[in-house]
Amino acid sequence: MEFKNTSEFAKSLDAKDKLAAYKNEFIFPVINQKEVIYFTGNSLGLQPKRSQKFVNDVMNDWGGLAVEGHFKAEKPWWDYHERLAAPLAKVVGAKPEEVTVMNTLTVNLHLLMVSFYRPTKKRYKIICEEKAFPSDQYMLASQARFHGFDPKDVIVEVKKRAGEHSWRTEDVVKTIEEVGDELALVLIGGVNYYNGQVFDMQKITEAGKKQGAFVGWDLAHAAGNIKLELHNWNVDFAAWCSYKYMNSGPGNASGIYVNEQYLGRKDIPRFEGWWGTKKETRFLMEPEFDPMSNAEAWQISNAPVMAMAPYLASLSLFDEVDMDALIDKSKLLTAYLEFILEAIDAELGTSNTFEIITPKDRGCQLSVFLHGQGKALFDYLMENGVITDWREPNVIRLAPTPFYNSFEEMYRFGQILKQGILGN
Ligand SMILES: *Cc1c(COP(=O)(O)O)cnc(C)c1O
Numbered sequence: 001m002e003f004k005n006t007s008e009f010a011k012s013l014d015a016k017d018k019l020a021a022y023k024n025e026f027i028f029p030v031i032n033q034k035e036v037i038y039f040t041g042n043s044l045g046l047q048p049k050r051s052q053k054f055v056n057d058v059m060n061d062w063g064g065l066a067v068e069g070h071f072k073a074e075k076p077w078w079d080y081h082e083r084l085a086a087p088l089a090k091v092v093g094a095k096p097e098e099v100t101v102m103n104t105l106t107v108n109l110h111l112l113m114v115s116f117y118r119p120t121k122k123r124y125k126i127i128c129e130e131k132a133f134p135s136d137q138y139m140l141a142s143q144a145r146f147h148g149f150d151p152k153d154v155i156v157e158v159k160k161r162a163g164e165h166s167w168r169t170e171d172v173v174k175t176i177e178e179v180g181d182e183l184a185l186v187l188i189g190g191v192n193y194y195n196g197q198v199f200d201m202q203k204i205t206e207a208g209k210k211q212g213a214f215v216g217w218d219l220a221h222a223a224g225n226i227k228l229e230l231h232n233w234n235v236d237f238a239a240w241c242s243y244k245y246m247n248s249g250p251g252n253a254s255g256i257y258v259n260e261q262y263l264g265r266k267d268i269p270r271f272e273g274w275w276g277t278k279k280e281t282r283f284l285m286e287p288e289f290d291p292m293s294n295a296e297a298w299q300i301s302n303a304p305v306m307a308m309a310p311y312l313a314s315l316s317l318f319d320e321v322d323m324d325a326l327i328d329k330s331k332l333l334t335a336y337l338e339f340i341l342e343a344i345d346a347e348l349g350t351s352n353t354f355e356i357i358t359p360k361d362r363g364c365q366l367s368v369f370l371h372g373q374g375k376a377l378f379d380y381l382m383e384n385g386v387i388t389d390w391r392e393p394n395v396i397r398l399a400p401t402p403f404y405n406s407f408e409e410m411y412r413f414g415q416i417l418k419q420g421i422l423g424n
Pocket of ligand 1: 104105106107133135136189193218220221241
């Protein structure tokens with residue numbers, strides 16, 4: 001399709017957009033009496049209007065039924081979390097039994113490492129990407145120390161090549177082969193938070209497993225953003241937060257995936273609690289732990305229902321729309337934003353005004369490296385009703401999300417950006 005940097009053209013794309021009406025399902029912040037152009041769905045997704053009802057329902061049941069709500073609420077609390085598994089499994093390409101919701105992301109990665117990082121004297125190394133999200137770096141280093149190792153001996157970072165902005169799959173695979181039978185675990189962010197790159201999860205998973213290692217993925221920036229096929233890719237485990245593209249609210253509960261080959265087993269080390277034991281016998285309060293035959297075996301505590309409610313609300317939107325339709329729009333919207341950025345750069349004439357550092361293997365995020373303007377431009381955008389995200393040293397991240405961003409906003413953003421650069 002040939003794009004044009006005009007308001008009419010952008011509106012014509014909106015007119016053809018089958019998901020356009022979903023914008024009305026979300027609540028937008030207002031700056032200077034106008035709804036913002038929101039580019040930070042990769043950091044905190046907007047609030048779906050319907051989530052308030054889901055939360056209120058739980059509040060009302062709690063008020064009206066108190067402890068009886070566990071079994072008598074309209075959506076009983078004792079198995080409330082079960083409702084999330086099927087729609088969430090569709091989002092990440094898994095079987096419903098491979099997925100559950102519990103705790104928060106870094107906590108879940110730690111818990112999954114209890115099962116899937118079992119270092120021995122010979123096989124103890126972990127491969128991750130250089131400059132992984134800080135929480136992941138701290139997690140991996142603390143796990144290495146917990147097992148009595150020096151993180152420097154354990155963690156092997158795959159580096160980008162000098163002068164390049166993204167990782168090459170061949171370099172990841174080569175590192176995996178080099179570490180070989182010393183490799184215990186590969187754990188990488190499936191979509192990099194900084195440059196927006198999508199790793200070739202299928203190839204990397206295959207390469208890691210060929211060396212006899214476990215392979216897991218941190219899908220914080222992937223869930224709800226890109227096409228995932230965790231089951232078909234034979235991924236061992238994964239976890240993701242729900243407050244970025246999944247729109248479930250600040251700091252909200254995390255999803256996990258565990259491959260079906262590990263389900264229903266008692267021989268896998270795990271930190272266990274009563275919500276992981278078989279629900280049929282749970283309330284007999286027996287001393288023996290009998291794991292649930294699905295990913296819920298990794299659940300420890302009874303589910304935080306107040307956190308599940310907005311996640312369930314958000315999943316009902318994903319279920320209506322389905323990932324393929326979201327991804328189709330996402331690709332077009334992001335391509336249009338890229339076109340607008342390039343058009344503005346060309347119009348301004350000063351080459352090197354800014355540079356998109358996100359590779360073509362991407363979700364909806366474009367990371368833009370600013371060569372001139374820096375933080376002042378970010379502040380200008382905010383004052384003019386565009387919420388973006390600033391990362392040191394000089395990067396603005398823009399994530400047009402297919403649920404609630406329009407093509408017309410991409411055009412309008414381009415005009416505001418141009419003014420911001422000319423005026424700064
Ligand atoms: C957002 C993000 C996190 C956040 O972890 P929490 O435990 O939810 O605070 C972790 N890892 C990655 C890669 C992220 O993008």
